[in-house]
Amino acid sequence: MAVVSGARPAAGRAVSLVLLPSARRLLDAERRATVLGAVGRRFGLFTVAAFLPVQLATGVAIAVHKGVTWAALAEPGYGRILAAKLLLFCAVMLAAGLHGWASGTGRPAVARALATAALVGSLGVVLLATALPAT
Numbered sequence: 001m002a003v004v005s006g007a008r009p010a011a012g013r014a015v016s017l018v019l020l021p022s023a024r025r026l027l028d029a030e031r032r033a034t035v036l037g038a039v040g041r042r043f044g045l046f047t048v049a050a051f052l053p054v055q056l057a058t059g060v061a062i063a064v065h066k067g068v069t070w071a072a073l074a075e076p077g078y079g080r081i082l083a084a085k086l087l088l089f090c091a092v093m094l095a096a097g098l099h100g101w102a103s104g105t106g107r108p109a110v111a112r113a114l115a116t117a118a119l120v121g122s123l124g125v126v127l128l129a130t131a132l133p134a135t
Contacts (some may be wrong), residue, residue, distance in 0.1 A: 016115065037103070044100050052093075078133050085128035092121035 019039065024034045073083040099114035 014080050016119070040100060040103055047096075081128055081132050085125055085132070088121055088128065092118050094126060095121060 020036070023036055028034060058104035068079070068082065072079040073086075076079070095114045095118040099111050099118060102108075102114055
């Protein structure tokens with residue numbers, strides 16, 4: 001599980017912050033939907049093929065290095081903060097996946113709400129990561 005690193009690929013935020021405003025300004029609705037759909041599928045593939053495996057591998061490696069056990073996740077301090085971060089990370093990944101589904105099935109309001117939830121959750125994951133006490 002991703003233990004200390006971030007929650008959502010920077011590329012996903014780049015699409016939201018950089019590509020989307022330009023696409024809205026420069027493309028008509030049909031072309032924008034086509035381009036953003038293709039970009040979303042590409043980033044989804046990248047996330048599943050590269051981002052998540054790297055998150056999982058580095059998270060497990062850091063946990064092993066720090067001596068984290070399943071039982072430690074119930075202990076006050078580091079364990080509980082880490083457990084909260086892991087649960088929030090899973091919720092963010094679920095929201096991001098559902099966002100892709102909603103976007104792909106023509107549910108823009110649901111997709112927007114899920115994207116917002118994933119973004120806010122990502123901020124929470126980062127804040128929890130910074131709250132982890134040094135061990």
